[in-house]
Amino acid sequence: MPGPSADNDLAQLLEWFSEEGADLPWRRTRNRWRVLISEVMLQATPVERVLPYYTAWIGRWPTPADLADEPLGEVLAAWQGLGYPRRARNLHAAAGAIVAEGWPKAARLTDLPGVGPYTAAALRCFADEEDILPVDTNVARVLARRFPDGWPGAGDDAWAAGQAFMDLGRLWCRARAPRCDEGCPLRDGCPAADAGTVIDLTPARARQGRFEGSLRQRRGHLLRELAGGAEPEISRDPDAAASLLEDGLAQRRGDHLVRAS
Numbered sequence: 001m002p003g004p005s006a007d008n009d010l011a012q013l014l015e016w017f018s019e020e021g022a023d024l025p026w027r028r029t030r031n032r033w034r035v036l037i038s039e040v041m042l043q044a045t046p047v048e049r050v051l052p053y054y055t056a057w058i059g060r061w062p063t064p065a066d067l068a069d070e071p072l073g074e075v076l077a078a079w080q081g082l083g084y085p086r087r088a089r090n091l092h093a094a095a096g097a098i099v100a101e102g103w104p105k106a107a108r109l110t111d112l113p114g115v116g117p118y119t120a121a122a123l124r125c126f127a128d129e130e131d132i133l134p135v136d137t138n139v140a141r142v143l144a145r146r147f148p149d150g151w152p153g154a155g156d157d158a159w160a161a162g163q164a165f166m167d168l169g170r171l172w173c174r175a176r177a178p179r180c181d182e183g184c185p186l187r188d189g190c191p192a193a194d195a196g197t198v199i200d201l202t203p204a205r206a207r208q209g210r211f212e213g214s215l216r217q218r219r220g221h222l223l224r225e226l227a228g229g230a231e232p233e234i235s236r237d238p239d240a241a242a243s244l245l246e247d248g249l250a251q252r253r254g255d256h257l258v259r260a261s
Helices: 006-020 032-041 047-060 064-068 072-079 086-101 106-111 117-127 137-146 155-171 191-195 215-227 238-246
Strands: 250-253 256-259
Touching: 006 155, 032 047, 032 086, 032 117, 047 072, 064 086, 072 086, 072 215, 072 256, 106 117, 117 155, 137 155, 137 191, 215 238, 215 250, 215 256, 238 250, 238 256
Parallel strands: none
Antiparallel strands: 250 256
């Protein structure tokens, strides 16, 4: 169980976040749709890269109905450059499901295409303000190092605590170069820093394969062409083309790929 200092830890965390927390556009809303877009875009993608895409998407498709009415090819074209285009396809499918059936109850948010346990928890915390801590790689790292006995919850401050954890892990409690003694707001009483085991307690992450020449890179080349209106020949890269077709990210017209509709 969490130790007696948990209340003080929470107070320190919230005080720091109120003064130093990043001003991000998705933090200015509790709209489920906008939170969902931000969380899907932020998967394996840096905040700085997401910002212009998020602003553009909210401006173009402010509601699920707006996105659901758009052809998938247009959605994929707008996603171009953000990477992992399955995320765009899943958002498009989720928008259709929301329009058709409404938002699922909190316990069934994972019924939406592309919404796993983490994203469901993020929706419940950042949109609905439930006392749930969404645990991504940043948060898992902070918990392992600073709160090994578990997180006690934050009550009515759950939204701020969840966002603070994200910033703390991204800016201070980093994986490769943790800034423990450079002003970390939760350095005092940190068991990992005191014991010198910060790196040892870093949760392992799966290593990504080489990108250069990979199927992922080749798929990206074809998707960029499709986004620009081209219809590349399937024979030029049969494996990448077949992968796009299988994932529903493109369609076939004779011997060519065309935008998904």
